[in-house]
Amino acid sequence: MAALGRALRALKAGALRAGARGRSAGPPGAVVLPRAPLGADPHEEEPMMVAQRKNPDYHGFSAEPDADVINMRAVFFAGISVAIVLGTVFLHYLPDYGLRQWARREAEMRIRERESRGLPLLDPNYYDPARLALPPPE
Template sequence: MLTRVCRFGPGLSRLVRQTQVRCVSQSKPSGASSAAVTEAHAPSASSAHGEVSPYVKNPDFHGFSTDPVVDEWNMRIGFFLGISVALVIGGTFIHYLPDPGMRGWARREAERVIQQRERDGLPLIGENYYDPSKIILPSAKEQ
């Protein structure tokens, strides 16, 4: 059995999916020819209008335009806007989101209260953290 190795250049993987590919056998040929050429895919029926696949015209087809130059520029602009700008704007948006759970505000408020209590000479936390007149305790009978 012959081993067939098909070597494709960069960007030709799309071409393989759409068109007929010719591969050169890497084994010793049995005939007089120096390399056996075989078909990797069966020939497909061409369209009636004589249209050629964009992958045949431009192996590096990105799907933006049939013109290779316009296709490449549109791809570059699309990736620049889609990735670079999205990362910058997305990162800025995430950086300026409001504080989750207001943790930053709570810390600033606690520091302000501590500074005020130190200035007034009061302990940071009093022995009666809650006002004892507002606490309702159950009677001895209910316990």
């Protein structure tokens, strides 16, 4: 904190030695505003339509300002409304990718079947060892 105070004092002293360099020539706090051309009312604003014809908003769809706005709105409508809404509906109604729902239903059916027979849910021998053709022990 002390170093910051010394740095500020050094800057202030350097500014005092510099004299008027870097300062305005007028009294402190005086600000000079640019003058309006003769005959022009500084408080008069041009109508919005005239200002937009002079400096139209350019969206990059057409060189004509009216066609540019229409094309921009059409692209945003298609991009947001159609692509996002219809794309979401399309993805929602896609068929069961990876057969996840089918696998779940099949597993539930097999669990109910094994519970009704009184068998364990998981059997250590996935295949019946008596039906497997194993190689000779040699």
